[in-house]
Amino acid sequence: MDWRVLLQQAMQAHQKDDLDGAERGYREVLELRVAQPDALHYLGVLCHQRGRSDEGAELIRTSLRITPKHPDAHNNLGNVLKESGHLAEAEGCYRRALDCGPDHYNAMNNLAVVLEAQERPEEAFQAYSKLLEMAPEFARGYYLMGTFLRNFAQSMEHLEQSVECFRRAIALDKDDLRALQALGVGLYALNQPSEAAQVYREWLAREPDNPVPQHMLAACGGAEAPSRAGDDYVRDTFDGFADSFDEQLLQNLGYRAPEVLVSALGEFLGDPRGALDVLDAGCGTGLCAGPMRPWTRRLAGVDLSGRMVEKARLRGGYEELEVAEITHWLEQHPQAYDVVLSADTLVYFGELQPVLQASHDALRPGGWVGFTLEASLSDDQGFELTPSGRYRHARGYVETTLEHAGFGDVVVRSDRLRKESGRPVEGWVVLGRRKDD
Template sequence: MDTLLQAAVAAHRDGDAATARAHYERVLALDPGQPDALHFLGVLRHQAGDSEAAIALIARALARAPRHADIHNNLGNIHKERGDAVAAEACYRRALTFQPGHFTAVGNLAVALEMQGRLDDAFRAYGLLLTVAPSYAHGYHLLGLFLRNHAREVEHGRQAAACLRRAWELDPDNLRALAALGNVLYMLGEHDAARQVYRDWLQRDPESPLARHMLAACGGADVPARAGDAYIRSLFDSFAGSFDEQLLQHLDYRAPQLLAGALGAALDGRRGLDILDAGCGTGLCAALLRPWARRLDGVDLSPGMLARARRRGGYDALVEGELTAHLEAHPDAFDVVASADTLVYFGDLQRVCAAAHAALRAGGWFGFSVEALDRGAAAGDGTELGPSGRYRHTRAHVRTALVAAGFGDVRIEPRDLRNENGHPVHGWVAVARRGDG
């Protein structure tokens, strides 16, 4: 039975879910209470999107092995990923009761406390993590992001940069830490240092789409017309697993809700619509768009994000692809095209707006959010690539692109889309109607 369990774990680690599940179930046929098989089968079920079954299986594992810290920790992870930070915290504290030096549980506890807005408690937990595991690269990364996201003064930014630099020194493959380091340095006004981070990165990896794009974002290279497909795929694949947690819990991300509100007002009670979530990511918009949908499709460039969207559910189809090309390939196919914070990776919006217009049926609505380039009330048509790697747009540019594409009834409202570096990110939420036909 031990050999069979080892084979199950190896298949699970290699991503062969079907083989892993079959082996776990064979172990449980021999010993229905085997805690490791119940535990890992529960994790597998959660990864497949069935969190309720996962929690039930792990509860059975804990009945057999109540002092098993790893099982408590993974049960906490399931609660955390479901957004229940209080239940997650309780699990992590139980793990630490039985194994005080369980540093991953300490890190997870810090995240759960941060999710609850208990920032002082979270900061102490992050500090404890680095005391327990002083060479844990991910711990420095987590603390660096915490300090960046909740910076109240310049010193917090400097501390964030030190943590992110240390995270990368301990784990040179952690490119997210390097990208965040450059961003923090730029926000601190250390523009040359930020550009040097990306130049050094390109010296080691001349083909890196992440480094090339971020160097341009910091003013060290020509600005591309839009973020390249390879950059988008690399960026979002790299943090698909923590995307929802970072945006929803740490950055107060509200673009999906704001966009859904604007579309709901425009649709005025219409139902039974064919809807495309263009740049669907992990599927945060699915539940918001579903009430209006007869059919809800999603398209995204990142396989990692699409895997998360499949686990979340709510879509009739999910397609891996670039959204402009997908729109151009599906003329007159949709009643609504929604794009929450995806067009921030486009400079000039004219082509994507024209593609959305062509993909909509007569009377259909296009809704999206972008970050605002604030040049005052008289701002003209303009775009700018910011140090975050995202583009900002003037209101005039958004309106001009929509009107040029043939849209009417254009509505553009100023909204704060998220928090970042301790400040709100100002944006536009736009909806417009295709009126011909």
């Protein structure tokens, strides 16, 4: 068969997410046409998608030695490097893509993102502005500019500008649900709760069964607050967030919860000897796996979002990964673990008693639970649902609930977990030890 036909078939399989078929096709092309640059390029992208990023980067570099002026290949190499944490190298790739294709707005978009991630906000703002000049109908560009203005807000004016960007993104793409949610949160931050509630009501009129506007309407005070976020809300939110989760949290919001939590646990677990059975409850994309690995004999991860679990599987470090609701999972595994840790998962639980009781019962005597929460500095109430869709908890409530669930040696420390709207988010790092039966 002609290699050109094989290449076209492989690309079609790739577009349909048939990664096995696409990889076979690209490799067949390379057997027939050694060093065919498009096959090398697209096979490199595919390898990255399958968690083999070093191999993918080298394949794209090889393609660029053959076609050095290919802007898409430079851009995709930048994406591989960016998502592997090599931000400065990624920046260089995006700049080369723009040298080869000055109108390549995706490369400008990605350049803005890596400049923001490197905490170079003035340059990032210039890049986002240039992006919108290059592609004035690009809805995602307005969403990203709005998010940037919110993340680095120095004044109410910046929050107002971010809201206008979200409005523009929605006008260009009425199905941009992340922009809709961001618009509601932004309006509430501008002390416009009725306008925020109206955004969610209009969204619900379009999609009455969508759990995201249902939850966010309650979060801004437009409906009764539930005792915890519904499973459908959590699943839909994080399935939609999976592809950009690490980038947004780690690089743009200074997310620290996994490292802070594991560091605190390490003070009480002793020397890391690889001897403990550990559950990462709400594992997300697997950010706790690396820091926790030295203590673990067996590390299991559980999350409601299948897309997040896929990302954790690509990251590696777990002997077991399952898609499940964590309270139910804990209840089904009595005395199975030496440690249960949960980084920024219980922020979607208001009432903590059921999940902490289940954690207690899933631990062996003397086992440790560790988790992070967003901090409510008032003891007037145990917990509150905030306009972000997450809950804040009061220290006294956390301590009392842990004690009632059967934990002793309770530690509650304050720490900064992330940034939001240009300001640090204060949280609790919480530890407790199951009492001997």
